[in-house]
Amino acid sequence: MIHDKLALLGCICVLGVSSGCATGGVSLRPDGTPKAQECPAEARKAMHYLQLFVGKSAWVHLDANQILAKPIILYDxxxxxxxDEDIGLLEAPARLYGEVWTGGLQPVIRYYAAHPLTGGERIPICAVARLGLGQLRKRPESKPGTAILDSPRAGVDIVDEFR
Structure with a gap:
């Protein structure tokens, strides 16, 4: 446990990342969903230190402001x-910061930074929110720029690029 905390602290100190997200310049498809995007080298390095390897996953509350709400509304x-649970060396309830696009049949949620609640600054990451069996699909009554979802939770998967 002490080793894990030292590794996390070391990662934060070595990287010295800013608190901004790396969402600028994302190209969009005609339906408003984002096109493929590379995971920055800085994020890949941070994820290596945090033992956030491609395929690792955990549960996440999609919107920290709507944890117990059903349904929830996400906005572009x-x-x-x-x-909701630890992933690699990131301990729950760490915060994940990202961007939502609601243009398609289901929202696209990409995470670009994590902020451990043990202190320090935001750490660059590459992760996406997912649910199988179409469970992340928007309700038909979702208005443009919004996604009404039945579940306030989803899986968060570590990725090495966004597709």
Missing amino acids: GPIESML
């Missing part, structure tokens, strides 16, 4: 999610 733009 920034999102703050909350880890």
Whole structure:
């Protein structure tokens, strides 16, 4: 446990990352969903230190402001999610910061930064929110720029690029 905390602290100190997200310049498809995007080298390095390897996953509360709400409404733009369980060296309830696009049949949620609640600064990551069996699909009554979802939770998967 002490080793894990030292590794996390070391990662934060070595990287000295800013608190901004790396969402600028994302190209969009005609339906408003984002095109493929590379995971920055800085994020890949941070994820290695945090033992956040491709395929690792955990549960996340999609919107930290709507944890117990059913259904929830997501809007195009920034999102703050909350880890519901540990992933790698990130301990729940760390915050995940990213971007939501609601243009398709289901929202696309990409995470670009994590902020451990043990202190320090935001750490760059690459992760996506997912649910199988179409469970992340928007309700038909969702208005443009929004996604009404039945579940306030989803899986968060570590990725090495966004597709």
